Amino acid sequence: MVDGQIQIQNYNTGNSKNNWDLNKIKLKHKTICEYEYAKKDIQKGYANRTLYVNLSNGIIKEKKVTEEMKKLFTGGRGFGLKLLWDSIKPNTRWDSDENELIITTGPLCGVTQYPGSGKSLCLTISPSTDIICDSNVGGFFGPYLKFAGFDAIEIQGKAKEDVIIIIDGEKGKISIETAPLEETNSHMISEQLTQMYASENNDESKQKISIVSAGKGAENSYWGCLNFSFYDIRRKYPRLKQAGRGGLGSVLRNKKIKAILTKVEKFDGVSNNPADAETLAKVGTKLHREIRDLDRYQCNMRAVGTVHLVEIMDDYDLLPTENYRFGSFPKASKLYSPNFYKLFTKIIPDGCWHGCTMACAKTVDCFTVMTGPYKGEKVTVDGPEYETVGCGSNMSIWDPLWILEFNFYCDTYGLDTISTGTAIAFYMEMYEYGILNKKRCDGLELCFGNAEAVLEFMHRIARGEKSDFIAIASKGIRRVKDWLIKNKWGDTHIIEECGMESKGLEYSEYVTKESLAMQGGYGLTLKGPQHDEAWLIFMDMVNNAIPTFKDKAEALHYFPMWRTWFGLNGLCKLPWNDVEPRNNAEIDDPSKVPEHVQNYVDYQNAVTGWDVNKEELILQSERCYNWQRAMNVWLGRGRRKDDWIPYRSMGPVTVMEYISRKDRYDKNLIEKIGISDEKIEKMETEEKIKIIYDFRKDQYQKLSDAVYYRRGWTPNGVPTPEKMKKLGLKDTKMLKMLQDKIVKDEKAGLNNWGGNYKNKNEKPNNGIKYW
Amino acid sequence: MGIEVNGRKIDWIENESVSKLLKRMKYTFPLVVVKINKDIVLRSEFNNKIIPDNSKIDVVHMISGG
Known part of the structure; x- marks a missing residue:
């Protein structure tokens, strides 16, 4: 016990108590379908099967995870993309019957030796964007889903009335039950179901349950998030973490799912069955100590x-x-x-x-x-x-x-x-x-x-x-x-x-007006303006470390790939760079936190038994990143026009905004655009806004050009079949689709650079149809 | 007289320590690496190390965020 720490038995939240007649609620349940499965141990981070549930026709089945699937998609978000590709159509929309809600784990998900190893990755076609949205979330559900026997759950179809899906790892049974009387709002239904489905009325049993839910707001908006519960033995209460972005909760409620519940028989430090437990413990202990000793100063x-x-x-x-x-x-x-x-x-x-x-x-x-x-x-x-x-x-x-x-x-x-x-x-x-x-x-x-x-x-x-x-x-x-x-x-x-x-x-909550790279970090993304692909504001705006378009494009290649990797493995990104080793400043490329990157190489090898290096981690991501972009193209988006951003994220829209940072913008006109002091003194604010507007919009187009080129995409933002093949992705249906789209773009005159170049050598490439 | 901080020219102030320079620049982010003319300054020296005139300072903010 740390000095001042509250004993478990002495802690009381002081919250209002809810008294429900849980027997009455449960008696109203009607079992719609059931499926029994063989319980198996996890092998080197994988359950080696996924779970498919169709709410329209009641089909529940297992799908095998092949070695090829692991090689190409790694796990987590990668598995989700593969499952979606096999199940939806190019005209599938968020509320289509065939749209899926997928929750995945990843080979490192559920490890207890390394901080930040409990993330689930959720995917669906988003109501907001009509393309794939992925969102990561903590809580116990992901690890428990795996320990109950599955690397992912894939839910298709819609129920006729409100249901709950129960994955019972204790009994080896999946069931779908109607749930007419449960609350819908998450803080209530999580508590109800935790109490109802715990094997015994004690903390140990309640801790073996996790619930995914979304409340009444998700039902009536496009902003629905998923709440993942984790039972807190000190508070004696299931707390919540959120998979927030893209309307996943709206899809859950559109399918008439009130909750998904998973329950494990047991879990411990070796439930993930790593190939090399000793190395895993060693690399984990090193980071635990680092956080303990350094976080308070960082x-x-x-x-x-x-x-x-x-x-x-x-x-x-x-x-x-x-x-x-x-x-x-x-x-x-x-x-x-x-x-x-x-x-x-x-x-x-x-x-x-x-x-x-x-x-x-x-x-x-x-x-x-x-x-x-x-x-x-x-x-x-x-x-x-x-x-x-x-x-x-x-x-x-x-x-x-x-x-x-x-x-x-x-x-x-x-x-x-x-x-x-x-x-x-x-x-x-x-x-x-x-x-x-x-x-x-x-x-x-x-x-x-x-x-x-x-x-x-x-x-x-x-x-x-x-x-x-x-x-x-x-x-x-x-x-x-x-x-x-x-x-x-x-x-x-x-x-x-x-x-x-x-x-x-x-958008998420950062002002990007003075960082062109971060404008790209929001716009040149797969799902939309969320900062989980790249957060480059300091590197760009403050450090001034990536001054050229090529530099920024390199950062907008490396960091999205690196951050994608966490989602393939079921990890949180925070322990990567929200704490840094004591000597990080003294080594090359400190922004990448090289020692932590090496930790992750050792960590993945220790769990899976593979022998990969840091370049291969990026390659794992690059495959999935390009696959997701290709799917966006397939769904009718994923082009330059879709990567456009509102001008508020590039510069001042209104006179008031300009005046509030007048010195900065006047300096910008002098230093970046070459207008003289004297001329600026005589100009109206509206005129200055217009000049900066045209300049910054062109800068964003030039950034897009550089980024597409670096990523191996056409000037309209489409991954080329050659790029896909180079990454080892040889799905013929996908390669043909991409080729067809590129030809169509070509005929429409869309395969041109977007920037206004005075000198042709400024373009990323002058080759004729380099793609 | 002047110094350059992250490629931007600013005035030099006599007897200004690294800590004071960070304060002047409003660089409050905790995960920074400071280099004076490419030499790293250890965090423990931030209060005592004086910025020389005409020096080139890099204040590298680690990414964080998000």
């Missing part, structure tokens, strides 16, 4: 989690405020990490999977809910993380308690905090300009800072209210842009350029 993740970023982002003008108009704000200090540290329950280990020393999943216990159906109740709030606080600043909400309220309801309603917060921030700006107003917003005064209106908006979504505004606004920024433009309620330019979405997905 990111302080163990004390405050990712919230430590708030003050840093504010200092560097990167914290989005008032819909990304600004990157810092006088009131931002109210949301700095010490203010949340005061609220977090301390001296309780907070990992979302066993053995994670980083333990960044912070919690506020006994929070009194201020609005909505749970008003007055005391609850545990998981979080907030940086992104959720960033949503607060983006909506100009500066009270930590309202951030907690927003966080709690987003989670239990199954709403992605990022998409919800970013979209509302846009609606607020439109409200300020009069493009939206009280009447158009269904009576809500959705102006910056009005936290009560934000919560009321969310409650109305959860209640399924059908007014025009709630119905459209709950589908996200893209649909609202179309609605505002169609009704001619405002300037199309302002509406298009201020709404922070790309591909239909809302």
